[in-house]
Amino acid sequence: MTGNSHSEVRAQLEQSGSLHWYHWLVVGLSLVITLTAWHFTVTEHQQRVDELFERQTSQLVERVEERMEKYEEALWAGVSHLSVLEAETGQRTWPRFAGTLRIEERYPGINGIGIIEEVERKKLEGFLQRQRSIRSDFKPYPDHSEPVLYPIVSIEPLEANLKALGLDMAHEKNRHTAALRAKSTNSVQITGPIVLVQDSSQTPGFLFFAPLKSEGEPFRFVYAPFVMKKLLEGTLRREARQVAVKITDQGEILYNEFDPSGEDTKLQRTVKLPLYGRVWEFELRAEPSFLKSTATSQPKTILYGGLLIDALLILLFLSISRANKRALTYADSMNEQLLEKNESLARINDELTHFTWAASHDLKEPIRTTKTCLQLLTLSPEFEQDEDNATLLFECRQSMERMERLLSGLGELLLVQKNSDLKQSVLVTEALDEALKNMGPTIEESKIKILKPDNSLQVLAGKAQLSRVLQNLILNAIKYRHPQRPPEVQISVFQEEDEVRIEVADNGEGIPEEFQERIFQPFKRLKTRSEVPGTGLGLTLCSKVVESYGGRISVRSVPGEGSVFSFTLPAAPGGQGSGKASGLD
Numbered sequence: 001m002t003g004n005s006h007s008e009v010r011a012q013l014e015q016s017g018s019l020h021w022y023h024w025l026v027v028g029l030s031l032v033i034t035l036t037a038w039h040f041t042v043t044e045h046q047q048r049v050d051e052l053f054e055r056q057t058s059q060l061v062e063r064v065e066e067r068m069e070k071y072e073e074a075l076w077a078g079v080s081h082l083s084v085l086e087a088e089t090g091q092r093t094w095p096r097f098a099g100t101l102r103i104e105e106r107y108p109g110i111n112g113i114g115i116i117e118e119v120e121r122k123k124l125e126g127f128l129q130r131q132r133s134i135r136s137d138f139k140p141y142p143d144h145s146e147p148v149l150y151p152i153v154s155i156e157p158l159e160a161n162l163k164a165l166g167l168d169m170a171h172e173k174n175r176h177t178a179a180l181r182a183k184s185t186n187s188v189q190i191t192g193p194i195v196l197v198q199d200s201s202q203t204p205g206f207l208f209f210a211p212l213k214s215e216g217e218p219f220r221f222v223y224a225p226f227v228m229k230k231l232l233e234g235t236l237r238r239e240a241r242q243v244a245v246k247i248t249d250q251g252e253i254l255y256n257e258f259d260p261s262g263e264d265t266k267l268q269r270t271v272k273l274p275l276y277g278r279v280w281e282f283e284l285r286a287e288p289s290f291l292k293s294t295a296t297s298q299p300k301t302i303l304y305g306g307l308l309i310d311a312l313l314i315l316l317f318l319s320i321s322r323a324n325k326r327a328l329t330y331a332d333s334m335n336e337q338l339l340e341k342n343e344s345l346a347r348i349n350d351e352l353t354h355f356t357w358a359a360s361h362d363l364k365e366p367i368r369t370t371k372t373c374l375q376l377l378t379l380s381p382e383f384e385q386d387e388d389n390a391t392l393l394f395e396c397r398q399s400m401e402r403m404e405r406l407l408s409g410l411g412e413l414l415l416v417q418k419n420s421d422l423k424q425s426v427l428v429t430e431a432l433d434e435a436l437k438n439m440g441p442t443i444e445e446s447k448i449k450i451l452k453p454d455n456s457l458q459v460l461a462g463k464a465q466l467s468r469v470l471q472n473l474i475l476n477a478i479k480y481r482h483p484q485r486p487p488e489v490q491i492s493v494f495q496e497e498d499e500v501r502i503e504v505a506d507n508g509e510g511i512p513e514e515f516q517e518r519i520f521q522p523f524k525r526l527k528t529r530s531e532v533p534g535t536g537l538g539l540t541l542c543s544k545v546v547e548s549y550g551g552r553i554s555v556r557s558v559p560g561e562g563s564v565f566s567f568t569l570p571a572a573p574g575g576q577g578s579g580k581a582s583g584l585d
Helices: 003-016 021-083 087-092 094-101 121-134 159-164 173-185 228-235 288-294 298-333 342-362 364-377 381-385 387-419 428-438 440-446 463-479 538-548
Strands: 113-117 152-156 204-212 220-227 243-249 252-256 268-275 278-286 424-427 449-453 458-461 488-496 499-506 553-558 562-570 581-584
Touching: 021 087, 021 094, 021 113, 021 204, 021 220, 021 228, 021 243, 021 268, 021 278, 021 288, 021 298, 087 094, 087 113, 087 121, 094 113, 094 152, 152 159, 173 204, 173 220, 204 228, 204 252, 220 228, 228 243, 228 252, 424 428, 424 463, 428 440, 428 449, 428 463, 440 463, 458 463, 458 562, 463 488, 463 499, 463 538, 463 562, 538 553, 538 562
Parallel strands: 449 488
Antiparallel strands: 113 152, 113 220, 204 220, 243 252, 243 278, 268 278, 424 458, 449 581, 488 499, 499 562, 553 562
8 A cells, every 4th residue: 555545544534533514514403493493482482471461461451441431330320310300309319229229239349329519608508408408417528718519418328438428529639620620521530549538448549420410400420439449359359360450640559469579570561541531550560370370391391402412413423533533543553564455444444434424324313303302292282282383393393304304415425435436337328217217206296308318328337326416417407497487408418538428408597607616515505495495415416426436527507598517427338329319208
C-alpha cells in the first residue's frame, strides 16, 4: 500500500470518528420541532385560559346589569300602582302592593321598596297632618335648610327598614343629587355610595329612584335601598365563581372581595359599566381555583419528552463517534506489514463503511419511538376533544416522517460509497424500465408523458443505482413541472468514445442560472418544503452515484421552458448505437 493510499484511508477513518453536519442537522431539526411544539402548546393554552377568563368576567358583569334591570322593573311597577291612585290612597295600599312583589323571593339583594314624596317647606304643616293621619309618630329627619324636603313616607318591609321611615333625602348630597337628577330627566337614577341608616353593619350601599309625576298630586319617587354586599351575594353566588370582584364608584369602594394577602395574578381585567347616571368600575381577578382548574402539564410533557429524545440522539451519535475512534485506534495499532496487505485493508474499510451505514440506519429508531409516543397521545380523551391538539400532533407526526425520510436519504448516500465497486454491464433501457415500474402510481397520477430511447447502449454501473438516478431525475421533473402545460420528459442516450451520455429533458419551470451549480449540493432547494415536498437529497444522490462510477453530471436550463440533466457513465464493451425516442404516456 502506498503512502498516499494510507493517508487517504486514515483520513476516512478520522472522518468517520467525528460528528458531521448531518448529525447536528438531525439534532437541530429535532430540537426545532420540540421547541415549536412546546411554544405552540403554551401559546394555545394561554389563549384558551384568557378567553375563558374574559368569558367568565363578562358574564359576571352582565349578571349585575341584568339584575339592576330587574330591580328597575319593580320600581316602574310601583310607579304604575301609584299613578292610578290618589297620593294618600296609594300610600295606604302600598304594603299590600309590596306584598304582591314577593321581594325576598323574586328580588334577592333588595332591602325593600318605598315611596318618597316631595314637600315644599311652606307646605310642610299640611303634609305632616296628612302623614300623621296614616302614622301618628311620623316625622321627617334630620333638620336641614333646603327649601324642599324629600322624606320617605312609606317603606316595605317596614320592620327591617323602620329607621328609614321619615328620612329626608335632601339632608345628604348623594341622595339629594340623585333625586333631583331623576326628577329633571324623568328617568331611573341611582345614588353615589352611601350608608343606609337601617344597615347595622354600616357597609356601602346606594338608593334606586324612579320618578312619578301625576296631575294634581305631589311629585313622588318609588325607591329601593340596597346594601352592596347583600346585592352582590344575591346576584353573584360566591361559591359558584372562580373570579373575585371589586366594584368602585368614582374611586369609592362599593364592594371588595380581593384578598389583601393573596398573590397577584396576570389574569386581571377592568370593566366600566354605566348604570343609571353612575359609572361602576369592576376590577376582576382570577381566583386560585380558576388557575388550578385551567393548569395543564401538556407543554412541559412535550418539552421534556422532546429534550429527552434530543439527548438520546446526541448520545447515540457520540457512541457512534467513539466506536469509530476505537476502530481508528485499532487500525493504528496494526503493524506496517498488515497495512500493506490490500486484502486486509479492503476488508477493514468495508467493515467501517458497513458500520457507518448501519449506525446511520439505527438513527431511525428514536424517530419511530417518537411517532409511537405521538400516536399514543392521540388516544387521550383530552386530545380527542380538542381539535387544536389533534392538529398539533398531526404536524409533529409529519415532522417525524420528514426526519425519517431525511435519514433514509442519508443512508442511501452512504450506500453509494459501499456499492460503487459493484459494476456490471447494464442496458440503459432496462434500468429505465425498472425506474418507470417503481414510479407507476406517481406517473399515472401526474399524467406525465415519458419519451424513451429506442437504442440499446450499455454502461458499466450498478443497475439499481442507475435506475435510482433516472427515477430521481424524472421525479424532479414531476415536482417542478410547469403549471400551465402537461409534464413531458424525453430520455436520450448517446455514444461518446468510451463513455455513454444520458440526457433527461423536461418541459418544466426551468432553473435560474444562479442556482444551476448549487442544486447538486445537499439540501439546496429551489422551493420550500411546504411548496414542493422532499428531502433535498435527490439530486445530491444522483451526483454521488454518477461520480462513484467515474462519470459527470450537469444541467442546462432556460427558466420557463425546461431543463436538461446530462450525465455520463463508462461504456460497456460492445455497447453501441443511437436512435430516436419512443413515447410512453
